[in-house]
Amino acid sequence: MGIKKIDWPASSPDFNPIEIAWNMIRKKISDRRPFPFTKEAAKRAWIVEWNAIPMEKTNHLIEEINSRSRECERQKGKNLSPG
Template sequence: MDVLEHPVLMDDGAPGHRSNYTENWREEHNISKMIWPAQSPDLNPIENLWMIMKRSVQKKHRPSMKLETFKHCIQETWDEIDIETINHLIQSMPKRVKSLREKKGKSTRW
């Protein structure tokens, strides 16, 4: 199955992900939703990438920064992430799953 032709959404169940607008948009664009249990361990490497971005933006951002400057800061931070970092996170998946199994589904360092 080609993920670009048949995307599947995995979300964390946050209220914004369950809004009528979000659900309608997802359905209109034929994006199916993965069934994911509440309070499940989050092993998705994107979460680590968001943390990397958050730390970097916080180092650069000043509370008085104008919105356009802040948007630029976020884009600049995204552009600075190198492919090696992304590949490392992806390649860590077997370790993440192994750790989850060893912890019998309980919290892991990931």
């Protein structure tokens, strides 16, 4: 299928678009006032924020996979995030 295999596993959560989406949601929820302290409030907040992600952003995260893959390979599997 033309997929180039990398000889080491990626250790970067940035390589996975869903991790990036989850981090976006975590940030939005942590900024909420009042903060959702109960399990039910947290669940509702996650659903609201998940549904609020624009389709354009989702498509962009998916389209970035190739460039993230190349960067991950260049860094030999190290985390792509600064810091």
